[in-house]
Amino acid sequence: MRDLTMGKFIWLIKIRRCLFIVFCSVASQYAMSADPILDLTCSNRQTVLSLKEVGPLSPFQTRLSGTCKTNSIIALGGYYAQTQTVKSIPGQYVTVVAAATGDPVPYESALSATNCFEPRNCEGYLDVDDTFPYDFMISGITMSTPGFQHIEVSIYGYDRAFSTKFLVGTVLVAYTVVQPACSMNSASHLSLGFGALTSNDFASSQQVAEISLNCTADTQVNVTLVPTQSAVNGSPGVSATTLDGLSMAATWVDSSSAVVFNTPRSFAMSAGTNLIQLGFRPQLNAGSSPVGEFSSQYTLNIVYP
The missing domain is CATH 2.60.40 (Immunoglobulin-like)
Structure with missing residues (x-):
């Protein structure tokens, strides 16, 4: 019985030594293949x-x-x-x-x-x-x-x-x-509502968008209005709405003149607060009597030093 026990004990020691030798061999191979300096x-x-x-x-x-x-x-x-x-x-x-x-x-x-x-x-x-x-x-x-x-x-x-x-x-x-000559006080998005309209309301129904600029000194700014909907040929300042048969007319409030889309207009700004105003009025297309909701979108670009 003692011989058998001793034999098992010696056999386990041999296995441990064998595993130790294999482990050292793998580690040595890795150490020889890897470079400690990344190049x-x-x-x-x-x-x-x-x-x-x-x-x-x-x-x-x-x-x-x-x-x-x-x-x-x-x-x-x-x-x-x-x-x-x-x-x-x-x-x-x-x-x-x-x-x-x-x-x-x-x-x-x-x-x-x-x-x-x-x-x-x-x-x-x-x-x-x-x-x-x-x-x-x-x-x-x-x-x-x-x-x-x-x-x-x-x-x-x-x-x-x-x-x-x-x-x-x-x-x-x-x-x-660099600090710009002017900064805009108004919100970047403006929404104008016309409420419920009848054909009798179009002639007098106008909403005004007011854009406030604060300038540190007298300066010139260029303002351009770009409609999202298509412009109506032969009608300056008039563009389509999302309702067939109804258009929207845009004017400069200070001069009551029609806006020329995509064309810059120069404004003289003074030091302090300045106001740019645009009027929008819906108008019926000839021979049309549309019914339903409508919207019209524009982008106003203001370029200043």
């Missing part, structure tokens, strides 16, 4: 977006894309991360996402499970001379404070095995925020 060759290392002079809180977007070739083995896969600075001050000022998936690129060295060298496979093995594409969208809005701004976004590739990083590319965004 890539990437085709597009920089994108520059110069917006020149812009208004405060204006949206912008740009792109960094290209292809990287591996100069070292990436045994356990790799992922992307990014850093940002404005005038050398770190922070998160813009949004950085993968263009194809919309997945956000993590800030600094936070581990990513989706933004990977191999899309959504951050554990994918890459051999020397393998290639993989990258494509990032960078979007944001300009600062509200007047003056020059310079944003730098750096996108890095990280090796999961050794946490070493490589600068894939940088995005530089430069602009100067």
Whole structure:
């Protein structure tokens, strides 16, 4: 009985030694094949977006894309991360996402499970001379404070095995925020209601849209009215409505003249509050007696320094 017990004990020890030797062999093979320094060759290392002079809180977007070739083995896969600075001050000022998936690129060295060298496979093995594409969208809005701004976004590739990083590319965004001469006090969407109308009401039924502008100094602005519905040929300022047989006439209230669609009209604005008024009056088409609801839409463009 003692011999049998001792035999089992020795047999277990031999198995443990065998497993230990196999494990060491695998670890040694991995250590010899992986490079602790991530080394890539990437085709597009920089994108520059110069917006020149812009208004405060204006949206912008740009792109960094290209292809990287591996100069070292990436045994356990790799992922992307990014850093940002404005005038050398770190922070998160813009949004950085993968263009194809919309997945956000993590800030600094936070581990990513989706933004990977191999899309959504951050554990994918890459051999020397393998290639993989990258494509990032960078979007944001300009600062509200007047003056020059310079944003730098750096996108890095990280090796999961050794946490070493490589600068894939940088995005530089430069602009100067200028305070516009005028700002609009009115809402960006205006709605005018006519209520219930009969044919006797059309001649006197007019609604007036008032657009208020506040200007810091005397200046000229150009105003253009663009109808959504089609303009009526031969009738300046008249466009169709959504009800067959009924049109809408647009006039400048200050001069009682018909609006010439898609053509800028110049207004002299003074320092302080200014008012632009447009009148809208429904009118029946010849020989028509329409019944039902109607609407008519316009876009008013105001261009000022």
